[in-house]
Amino acid sequence: MxxxxxxxxxxxxxxxxxxxxxxxxxxxxxxxxxxxxxxxxxxxxxxxxxxxxxxxxxxxxxxxxxxxxxxxxxxxxxxxxxxxxxxxxxxxxxxxxxxxxxxxxxxxxxxxxxxxxxxxxxxxxxxxxxxxxxxARGGAAVGDRARVLEAELYTRSRDLQEVNERLRQAHAREREVAVALQEAMLPAPSSVGHHRAAVRYQPAVGTLNVCGDWYDLADLAGDSIAVAVGDVVGHGLTAACVMGQLRSALSAACRVADGPARALEALGLYARFVEGAESTTAVTTFIDWDRHTITYSSAGHPPPALLHSDGSVTFLDQATDPPLGARPEHVPRPQTSTPFLEGATLVLYTDGLIERRHEDIDTGLARLADSLTRHRHTDPESLADAVLADLLPPAGNTDDIALVVVRL
The missing domain is CATH 3.30.450.20 (PAS domain)
Structure with missing residues (x-):
């Protein structure tokens, strides 16, 4: 028993x-x-x-x-x-x-x-x-040695604490510069014209966790736009600088490529010559309002979410390939298209929104889908705020978050 x-x-x-x-x-x-x-x-x-x-x-x-x-x-x-x-x-x-x-x-x-x-x-x-x-100040030699050793340990710990404080201040300054640099390079959603969109960038809590997350919106020919998000591996100023290079390169590629897969292929070739760009993930979507289609391709990134008017959510995960630089040779990337009805909402995000330590990613995706369904009747700005409120941990996010919400 x-x-x-x-x-x-x-x-x-x-x-x-x-x-x-x-x-x-x-x-x-x-x-x-x-x-x-x-x-x-x-x-x-x-x-x-x-x-x-x-x-x-x-x-x-x-x-x-x-x-x-x-x-x-x-x-x-x-x-x-x-x-x-x-x-x-x-x-x-x-x-x-x-x-x-x-x-x-x-x-x-x-x-x-x-x-x-x-x-x-x-x-x-x-x-x-x-x-x-x-x-301890007893006369015994052992007691004296213990007292001296502990006193020395205390002194050294205070010295170490002072060094750690100086490092913390230096990292804090680096974080401020990295956040300012990131925010300066991330565009406002003005490029979507008459279509409604909302963007959010949420830096990680703590002095060491500023990462290389980005989003981008670019006008295409006709009544179409490209929407992308990406995530550079690493932290601090280095990651922020790499992010700026890759975001600009992908934005340019989307304007000349005949689809998101070709745009990501061009970005992958460029990333081979950018130190720190290896293993970057990104997803690119081309939204065509004339044909009511979303064409997408993903380089190892979490799938975009398509929120339908009835509250159901579809994750666009049928064109996923490895991150940038994961293959030694150039291989064409996949892409696929899916239709949408007017009033639907497309949501792109980085992994900090859904991933949690010791938790399966499907749990985070289900949490996102539930939040989108519950707030489906709100406008893009309110929906973006509601999703962050629902999914951010109480103590704050330990990874950066980029979020784009587009009403279709």
Whole structure:
């Protein structure tokens, strides 16, 4: 017979300090060791924001414990991965004597608890309290060596934290430049003439995650336009610069090619001479309002979604080929056409909209289809906003998103 385990009792009996927090950094529970060593009761913790319970020591100008703890926990929420912090000093105010601060040293680890949808629902905050080890001043040689080693470790960790902060600031500046460059190179949807369209570009959260996503809309002969989206592998300024080159090249190719497949073939040949362009994905659609057809071709990119007036959604996945540069030799790319009725909507996007860590891509496609169906009666601008609101993770997207919505 399978034994019945009281997990609440197990949690309370865990050796060492362990607390549970929401993604908003509010305490849900804490075990007995946490309450005892932190000098707080359960009532003083549960339901309260972590830094309301443990604010920064206002008398320590060099204090960084709160900022580093917050950054670590937010990384866990954003990435869904465990984050181990360096040894930190984080003083605690005496609960019985307000205004008196106790010098404390901690070694924390923050780990995610994922829900069925792959999103972080709880943060496990496990802490080793090493204050006494740092303070140890006994006469024994072993005690002295431990104290010296721990003190040295603390000093080195602070130096490392300073270096990391400088790197973070440098990456933040790079991100600002990359985002500005990307947005400057991405066009407004003015090229679709009297047809209604909406475009969105959503940068990734965090300082290191600016990517090379793009969209483009180009006038063609007659009552036709080309709509494309693409995604360069890599991050930062390099990816943004490669994106600009490929977007311009594909826009020009669409204006002279006799179909989207030929346009992607030309882009693939050009990409061989652009460093960093290998493995780029892209999808191109030619919309012909005279014939009421969409002709499309994909280079390893997620399929465009065709939202019909009745609310059903068709994914255009019948002309998919490998990403740019994936083949050593030039091979003609496939393309196919599908009819549409007036009032339908074409949606192109990059993978950041639908892909989630530890989740099958079909789940993301189903989530997109459901959102499109529910908001089918809205205009393109409102539909674009609604899709982003439905599909973006609560903690923000960890990959860039480009989105184009065209009313047919």
């Amino acid at each position: 399978k034994p019945q385990i009281d997990y609440e009792a197990v949690f309370q009996a865990l050796p060492g300090m362990v607390a549970l927090l929401t993604p908003d950094l509010v305490y849900v529970d804490a075990n007995e060791d946490f309450l005892r060593l932190a000098g707080r009761t359960r009532e003083q913790l549960v339901g309260r924001y972590i830094f309301d319970v443990f604010p920064e020591n206002p008398y320590d100008r060099a204090a960084v414990g709160m900022r580093e703890t917050q950054a670590s926990m937010l990384r866990v929420v954003a990435t869904g991965e465990r984050d181990t912090m360096a040894l930190i000093r984080y003083d605690i105010e005496d609960a019985e004597r307000p205004g008196r601060w106790e010098e404390r040293y901690w070694s924390p680890i923050n780990a995610p608890v994922l829900g069925p949808d792959g999103r972080v629902v709880l943060i496990v905050h496990r802490v080793e309290e090493v204050t006494e080890l740092i303070r």
